[in-house]
Amino acid sequence: MMNIDHLQGQIGQWLKGIGPESDIVISSRIRLARNLAGYPFIRRCNDIDRANIEAAIREKVSQIDSFDNISYLNVASMNDVDRQFLVERQLISRELADGQGARAVAIEPNEHFSVMVNEEDHMRIQVMRSGLDLDGAWKHMDRLDGLLDSNLCYAFHETHGYLTACPTNVGTGMRVSVMLHLPALVLTGQIEKVFRSLQKINLAVRGLYGEGSQAMGDFYQISNQITLGKSEQELIAQVADVIPVLIDYERRARGFLLQENENELQKQVDSALDTLQQTAEISSEETMYLLSKVRMGINMQLISALEIPTINKLFIHTQPAHLQKLQGSPMDTAERNSARADYLQSQLKFPGHGGPDFPGLDQ
Amino acid sequence: MKNDLAVAAVRVIIKLGPQPRLDLGNVIKQIYPKICDPKTGSQSDVPFWKTAQFRLCGEDSALKCQQCDKQAAFHITDLTGDGVSAVHLCPSCAKGYLQPEDETQEDSPETADLVSLLSKQLKIGQTAEQLAKLDQKVCPVCGITFLEFRKQGRLGCPHDYDFFAEELEPLIVNIHGETAHCGKSPANPAAGDKSIFQLIRLRREMNEAAENEDYEVASKLRDEIKALEGKK
Numbered sequence: 001m002m003n004i005d006h007l008q009g010q011i012g013q014w015l016k017g018i019g020p021e022s023d024i025v026i027s028s029r030i031r032l033a034r035n036l037a038g039y040p041f042i043r044r045c046n047d048i049d050r051a052n053i054e055a056a057i058r059e060k061v062s063q064i065d066s067f068d069n070i071s072y073l074n075v076a077s078m079n080d081v082d083r084q085f086l087v088e089r090q091l092i093s094r095e096l097a098d099g100q101g102a103r104a105v106a107i108e109p110n111e112h113f114s115v116m117v118n119e120e121d122h123m124r125i126q127v128m129r130s131g132l133d134l135d136g137a138w139k140h141m142d143r144l145d146g147l148l149d150s151n152l153c154y155a156f157h158e159t160h161g162y163l164t165a166c167p168t169n170v171g172t173g174m175r176v177s178v179m180l181h182l183p184a185l186v187l188t189g190q191i192e193k194v195f196r197s198l199q200k201i202n203l204a205v206r207g208l209y210g211e212g213s214q215a216m217g218d219f220y221q222i223s224n225q226i227t228l229g230k231s232e233q234e235l236i237a238q239v240a241d242v243i244p245v246l247i248d249y250e251r252r253a254r255g256f257l258l259q260e261n262e263n264e265l266q267k268q269v270d271s272a273l274d275t276l277q278q279t280a281e282i283s284s285e286e287t288m289y290l291l292s293k294v295r296m297g298i299n300m301q302l303i304s305a306l307e308i309p310t311i312n313k314l315f316i317h318t319q320p321a322h323l324q325k326l327q328g329s330p331m332d333t334a335e336r337n338s339a340r341a342d343y344l345q346s347q348l349k350f351p352g353h354g355g356p357d358f359p360g361l362d363q
Numbered sequence: 364m365k366n367d368l369a370v371a372a373v374r375v376i377i378k379l380g381p382q383p384r385l386d387l388g389n390v391i392k393q394i395y396p397k398i399c400d401p402k403t404g405s406q407s408d409v410p411f412w413k414t415a416q417f418r419l420c421g422e423d424s425a426l427k428c429q430q431c432d433k434q435a436a437f438h439i440t441d442l443t444g445d446g447v448s449a450v451h452l453c454p455s456c457a458k459g460y461l462q463p464e465d466e467t468q469e470d471s472p473e474t475a476d477l478v479s480l481l482s483k484q485l486k487i488g489q490t491a492e493q494l495a496k497l498d499q500k501v502c503p504v505c506g507i508t509f510l511e512f513r514k515q516g517r518l519g520c521p522h523d524y525d526f527f528a529e530e531l532e533p534l535i536v537n538i539h540g541e542t543a544h545c546g547k548s549p550a551n552p553a554a555g556d557k558s559i560f561q562l563i564r565l566r567r568e569m570n571e572a573a574e575n576e577d578y579e580v581a582s583k584l585r586d587e588i589k590a591l592e593g594k595k
């Protein structure tokens with residue numbers, strides 16, 4: 001069975017830069033919130049309740065035949081770096097990492113899905129896909145939910161549907177989100193306008209790490225705001241319908257940038273890559289900022305010697321916990337900034353080659 | 364009265380603009396006659412409220428925000444036992460001044476939104492007395508009070524959706540625009556059975572009995588739980 005160190009040597013399927021529209025759409029995600037009927041919601045749980053819920057879910061998960069290869073990790077007993085590592089990979093939420101009492105996560109070895117136990121709700125099931133593939137993600141999710149459902153007794157209300165700790169999730173308990181890379185809309189100053197219009201149609205916009213996070217590296221997650229009164233398919237369509245429009249805006253903004261001043265853009269992109277290849281130390285924020293420029297440069301054929309999956313991987317693998325796992329020891333900020341620069345250099349030195357810890361990517 | 368002065372704090376906020384102005388000095392004088400007494404209150408030669416009043420009446424239209432140079436829209440005076448501070452700020456700086464960052468909730472923006480949505484909604488058509496009474500309402504299954512829900516934005520158990528139905532419905536409509544679910548439902552037929560919610564109450568009572576070392580009650584409750592669980 002896989003452990004955390006095993007994850008370190010790979011990148012999640014959802015980051016591989018495959019699937020439709022993957023120059024702009026990083027990933028498609030669906031998550032469901034589910035609670036067991038016989039227990040209070042997490043905020044009213046004492047330690048015994050939490051332990052009982054965790055044990056009940058663990059037992060049922062272990063009985064599912066097709067879950068043989070699933071790793072069930074105890075988040076409560078993990079060290080801080082490992083928890084942070086899972087947050088950076090988007091396999092668990094910050095809330096689960098920082099939470100209290102018995103809590104766990106079940107992870108599919110290719111990172112196609114994960115099930116968080118005792119987050120805000122008893123279960124948060126999430127399915128991830130590379131590129132724009134909400135239908136594929138939903139089919140997988142529906143199957144997964146069915147498997148868990150036949151073994152567990154969910155809290156369900158004849159009127160309000162699946163019951164959740166927060167009334168903002170009641171009904172389907174479903175959040176559909178598509179992560180987009182929108183550097184040209186940011187550069188041309190149109191991003192705010194786009195977001196205002198999305199909010200008008202009840203869609204939420206968040207950063208790379210979800211709720212409350214900054215839009216690092218020009219990544220934005222578009223997701224449904226409401227969860228009740230519409231079927232799962234309708235909610236998916238609500239998000240799916242707007243994505244092609246956003247892709248079109250971003251493509252047009254890229255075209256505009258090329259037309260207006262290709263030389264200037266080329267200079268910016270080259271200088272971003274130079275800095276990443278040569279710097280002796282670099283912060284996580286600056287890395288994200290520069291990688292975003294490089295990623296855009298590759299997609300606009302301004303950089304030819306690098307591939308998108310390499311850059312996708314670097315966004316995640318240059319983050320603090322990933323660097324510390326790579327190093328094998330805890331590092332302070334200054335040490336990380338230096339290790340990050342070394343790592344970037346090693347990964348970007350021979351353009352077109354993903355590096356030794358990244359086998360099988362060339363397919 | 365002396366003690367009162369030491370602990371109490373008063374904040375007077377005056378919106379600047381075309382509407383008739385309050386005489387700040389008099390307002391403060393009425394609230395705290397002692398502070399306005401040069402012997403016990405302000406230590407400068409000119410009583411503070413006279414300065415404030417002068418600024419308000421004399422330089423109002425040209426008054427600039429002390430934090431950003433925009434035109435000031437609010438004059439905020441804080442009175443505490445230690446003394447007085449007065450600032451004039453534009454709307455956005457005033458917002459930051461009145462809600463300093465360290466006082467904002469640790470919860471996510473979504474929780475904060477929910478909590479404020481709820482409090483707005485409750486203020487409509489409820490007297491303070493009704494609100495206070497509502498806050499005390501306790502779910503018999505999980506023991507959460509309405510006040511706790513209102514503060515955290517998180518419910519205590521599935522039964523809360525029925526127990527607080529009247530209060531939750533307008534909130535749910537506000538968030539989702541609908542109250543009825545129309546998506547998939549669990550294959551497990553026991554999932555909709557509300558008797559299962561009683562397990563939550565029984566488990567809570569069992570824990571309490573165990574804590575009070577009332578093992579006889581605890582073991583009786585455990586049997587009831589087992590019987591109910593068997594029905595699933």
